[in-house]
Amino acid sequence: MTECEICGSNASKRAEIDGALVNVCDGCAKYGKVAPEPVKLKPKPKQEIDSSKYIDPQYPKLIKKAREEKDLKIEELAKKINEKESVISRLETGHLSPSFSLAEKLENFLEIELVKEYEGNLVSQNKEGGSGLTIGDVVEIGGTDD
Ligand SMILES: [Zn+2]
Incomplete structure:
Protein backbone atom coordinates (compact mmCIF):
# COMPACT_ATOMS: atom_id res chain seq x y z
CA MET A 1 0.00 0.00 0.00
CA THR A 2 0.97 3.62 -0.34
CA GLU A 3 1.27 5.65 2.81
CA CYS A 4 -0.09 9.13 3.16
CA GLU A 5 2.96 11.33 3.34
CA ILE A 6 1.30 13.57 5.87
CA CYS A 7 -0.27 11.25 8.43
CA GLY A 8 1.00 7.83 7.39
CA CYS A 28 -5.12 15.01 4.14
CA ALA A 29 -6.09 15.69 0.57
CA LYS A 30 -7.59 18.94 1.76
CA TYR A 31 -4.13 20.27 2.55
CA GLY A 32 -3.22 20.28 -1.08
CA LYS A 33 -4.58 20.59 -4.50
CA VAL A 34 -5.72 17.15 -5.55
CA ALA A 35 -4.11 16.20 -8.78
CA PRO A 36 -6.50 15.37 -11.54
CA GLU A 37 -6.65 11.67 -12.14
CA PRO A 38 -4.98 10.71 -15.33
CA VAL A 39 -7.44 9.78 -18.02
CA LYS A 40 -6.92 6.18 -18.81
CA LEU A 41 -7.87 4.62 -22.05
CA LYS A 42 -8.97 1.07 -21.75
CA PRO A 43 -6.55 -1.09 -23.63
CA LYS A 44 -7.97 -2.33 -26.86
CA PRO A 45 -8.73 -6.01 -26.70
CA LYS A 46 -5.82 -7.74 -28.30
CA GLN A 47 -6.65 -9.66 -31.34
CA GLU A 48 -5.42 -13.16 -31.29
CA ILE A 49 -3.02 -13.23 -34.17
CA ASP A 50 -3.97 -16.71 -35.17
CA SER A 51 -7.66 -15.95 -35.22
CA SER A 52 -7.16 -13.62 -38.15
CA LYS A 53 -5.16 -16.14 -40.08
CA TYR A 54 -6.14 -19.26 -41.85
CA ILE A 55 -4.58 -21.88 -44.00
CA LYS A 73 10.00 -36.08 -54.34
CA ILE A 74 7.78 -36.12 -51.28
CA GLU A 75 10.57 -37.88 -49.50
CA GLU A 76 13.08 -35.20 -50.46
CA LEU A 77 10.83 -32.36 -49.44
CA ALA A 78 10.17 -34.06 -46.12
CA LYS A 79 13.87 -34.28 -45.45
CA LYS A 80 14.52 -30.69 -46.43
CA ILE A 81 12.00 -29.32 -43.98
CA ASN A 82 12.58 -31.96 -41.36
CA GLU A 83 9.19 -33.56 -41.49
CA LYS A 84 8.01 -37.10 -42.00
CA GLU A 85 7.27 -38.24 -45.48
CA SER A 86 3.82 -39.31 -44.31
CA VAL A 87 3.12 -35.78 -43.14
CA ILE A 88 3.86 -34.36 -46.57
CA SER A 89 1.81 -36.96 -48.38
CA ARG A 90 -1.13 -36.42 -46.07
CA PHE A 109 10.90 -23.49 -48.46
CA LEU A 110 8.51 -23.75 -51.39
CA GLU A 111 8.11 -19.99 -51.83
CA ILE A 112 4.36 -20.21 -51.76
CA GLU A 113 1.67 -18.60 -49.69
CA LEU A 114 -0.33 -20.90 -47.44
CA VAL A 115 -1.20 -18.70 -44.50
CA LYS A 116 -3.78 -16.10 -45.37
CA GLU A 117 -5.12 -13.27 -43.32
CA TYR A 118 -8.75 -12.39 -43.07
CA GLU A 119 -9.55 -9.09 -44.68
CA GLY A 120 -11.67 -6.35 -43.15
CA ASN A 121 -14.93 -8.26 -43.61
CA LEU A 122 -14.82 -9.83 -40.20
CA VAL A 123 -14.19 -6.54 -38.51
CA SER A 124 -17.17 -4.84 -40.08
CA GLN A 125 -19.36 -7.78 -39.19
CA ASN A 126 -18.55 -7.13 -35.58
CA LYS A 127 -19.90 -3.62 -35.87
CA GLU A 128 -23.37 -4.93 -36.58
CA GLY A 129 -25.25 -5.10 -33.34
CA GLY A 130 -22.12 -4.02 -31.56
CA SER A 131 -21.84 -3.36 -27.89
CA GLY A 132 -22.98 0.24 -28.25
CA LEU A 133 -19.84 1.67 -26.75
CA THR A 134 -19.76 5.41 -26.57
CA ILE A 135 -16.78 7.60 -25.95
CA GLY A 136 -17.90 7.78 -22.33
CA ASP A 137 -17.53 4.04 -22.01
CA VAL A 138 -14.16 4.05 -23.62
CA VAL A 139 -12.65 6.80 -21.52
CA GLU A 140 -12.34 5.67 -17.99
CA ILE A 141 -11.78 8.37 -15.42
CA GLY A 142 -10.43 7.27 -12.15
CA GLY A 143 -8.91 4.03 -11.09
CA THR A 144 -7.02 3.77 -7.84
CA ASP A 145 -5.60 0.40 -8.61
CA ASP A 146 -1.92 1.22 -8.48
ZN1 LIG B 1 -3.22 11.55 5.76
Missing part, protein backbone atom coordinates in the same frame (compact mmCIF):
# COMPACT_ATOMS: atom_id res chain seq x y z
CA SER A 9 -2.34 6.17 6.87
CA ASN A 10 -3.45 4.53 3.69
CA ALA A 11 -3.07 7.00 0.86
CA SER A 12 -5.73 7.03 -1.79
CA LYS A 13 -4.90 10.16 -3.71
CA ARG A 14 -2.08 12.26 -4.96
CA ALA A 15 -2.18 15.91 -4.13
CA GLU A 16 -0.01 18.83 -4.96
CA ILE A 17 1.34 20.36 -1.82
CA ASP A 18 3.81 23.23 -2.03
CA GLY A 19 4.36 22.40 -5.64
CA ALA A 20 5.22 18.76 -5.03
CA LEU A 21 3.05 15.78 -5.81
CA VAL A 22 2.67 13.63 -2.73
CA ASN A 23 0.56 10.66 -1.77
CA VAL A 24 -2.16 11.59 0.66
CA CYS A 25 -5.17 9.99 2.28
CA ASP A 26 -8.66 11.33 1.91
CA GLY A 27 -8.32 13.27 5.12
CA ASP A 56 -5.42 -21.55 -47.66
CA PRO A 57 -7.90 -24.36 -48.35
CA GLN A 58 -6.05 -25.00 -51.59
CA TYR A 59 -3.02 -26.09 -49.63
CA PRO A 60 -2.88 -29.69 -50.95
CA LYS A 61 -2.64 -28.44 -54.52
CA LEU A 62 -0.33 -25.58 -53.67
CA ILE A 63 2.14 -27.78 -51.85
CA LYS A 64 2.13 -30.48 -54.49
CA LYS A 65 2.53 -28.04 -57.35
CA ALA A 66 5.33 -26.13 -55.67
CA ARG A 67 7.09 -29.34 -54.76
CA GLU A 68 6.87 -30.64 -58.31
CA GLU A 69 8.11 -27.35 -59.66
CA LYS A 70 11.15 -27.74 -57.49
CA ASP A 71 11.53 -31.23 -58.83
CA LEU A 72 11.45 -32.79 -55.41
CA LEU A 91 -0.85 -32.67 -46.63
CA GLU A 92 -0.91 -33.17 -50.36
CA THR A 93 -3.96 -35.38 -50.20
CA GLY A 94 -5.71 -32.99 -47.86
CA HIS A 95 -5.89 -35.53 -45.07
CA LEU A 96 -3.88 -33.36 -42.78
CA SER A 97 -4.08 -29.63 -42.43
CA PRO A 98 -0.80 -28.04 -41.55
CA SER A 99 -0.28 -26.15 -38.35
CA PHE A 100 0.70 -22.53 -38.83
CA SER A 101 4.30 -23.31 -38.02
CA LEU A 102 4.42 -26.16 -40.51
CA ALA A 103 2.65 -24.02 -43.10
CA GLU A 104 5.22 -21.29 -42.60
CA LYS A 105 8.02 -23.75 -43.03
CA LEU A 106 6.49 -24.92 -46.28
CA GLU A 107 5.91 -21.35 -47.38
CA ASN A 108 9.51 -20.45 -46.84
